[in-house]
């Protein structure tokens with residue numbers, strides 16, 4: 562069997578070596594020619610895959626080691642009889658840690674408490690529901706918007722217009738859809754962006770086109786009260802430098818880039834391939850994933866709870882580092898091509914980042930005298946399950 566795979570998928574040899582020949586390629590270079598004799602194609606989000614691309618090749622299984630599937634022509638692949646698998650929820654924890662780090666940073670910059678804000682979550686699936694659970698555990702008021710779930714009769718959802726009217730923070734966690742009753746392309750268009758409450762914090766870590774980037778640039782040129790964090794960009798890997806300059810936080814599509822999230826993605830696709838081939842899945846993530854190191858959280862007994870929590874969350878993940886790296890790359894890039902390559906390089910050479918069990922951290926923060934021990938346990942066991 563010949564497997565062609567994106568070179569940025571970790572643990573390929575370990576999980577898939579036994580199946581046959583592996584060819585690794587940069588995701589953006591995978592095309593019809595490179596899969597001419599491939600049986601299996603494994604991608605990440607930067608490779609667009611359609612039935613036309615696979616026509617005349619032996620490929621019968623396409624796996625994407627990502628949550629998002631907007632780069633796959635799902636209907637066309639289904640009609641062509643190609644098996645498709647994705648990795649639901651694989652890096653959802655990392656995205657939640659990213660959003661919390663944005664909230665801490667915005668609170669520092671605006672000298673306000675993020676816990677007192679009403680947070681609107683648009684899209685309440687794997688990521689949005691985990692985010693809601695963590696925020697609610699912190700006593701933060703949330704408003705949830707998910708029309709597809711509401712239409713299925715599930716209670717507790719608000720309309721997007723209600724979020725715009727009532728929320729101080731809006732975080733987007735929808736899939737990118739180009740049409741249909743719940744289209745998310747330009748869900749935040751010029752009209753909705755202009756109507757955000759004064760001082761709103763807007764975070765987009767879903768897909769770039771969910772927010773109309775041209776309209777956002779226009780709004781940010783007129784309104785300095787908004788604090789915006791963009792992890793995803795409408796024309797990735799190209800970032801509009803003027804837009805990045807007006808965003809309070811700008812990162813290169815790394816919200817979910819924990820090692821744990823990437824490893825889970827590979828493991829989920831390995832399991833799907835084993836099911837497709839009707840062979841037992843003998844490898845497990847627990848056998849292959851490196852143990853994570855214990856976290857250092859030096860909090861003296863009696864430290865105020867807020868401060869203890871901030872220290873802990875910063876240790877788990879600090880978005881300011883990724884923001885600084887993207888800005889340095891944009892400042893150094895001498896052309897659009899250099900900027901595109903720089904964006905991809907930041908993602909390829911992403912530093913090691915491990916996940917944590919946030920609910921355990923939150924519990925620990927209210928008992929600072931035991932906090933350090935509990936956080937260390939969180940780092941150890943929060944990795945790969």
Ligand SMILES: NC(=O)c1ccc[n+]([C@@H]2O[C@H](COP(=O)([O-])OP(=O)(O)OC[C@H]3O[C@@H](n4cnc5c(N)ncnc54)[C@H](O)[C@@H]3O)[C@@H](O)[C@H]2O)c1
Pocket residue numbers: 628629630649650652653656683684685686687688689706707708709710734735736737743744745748766767768792793814815816817818
């Ligand atoms: N930046 C990153 O690193 C990163 C990481 C992971 C996922 N993502 C993106 O985030 C998206 C969401 O991830 P997830 O795991 O939560 O996906 P999910 O499929 O589990 O949940 C998405 C939710 O959005 C809802 N939804 C669909 N259309 C909507 C609309 N118009 N308005 C409101 N809600 C709507 C769905 O009903 C669903 O509940 C992914 O599709 C992916 O594109 C980005």
Ligand SMILES: O=C(O)[C@H](O)[C@H](O)COP(=O)(O)O
Pocket residue numbers: 569605606607626627628629630652814817818
């Ligand atoms: O959809 C996802 O899972 C994320 O957006 C994922 O982190 C994208 O990473 P990439 O595939 O581009 O490496």
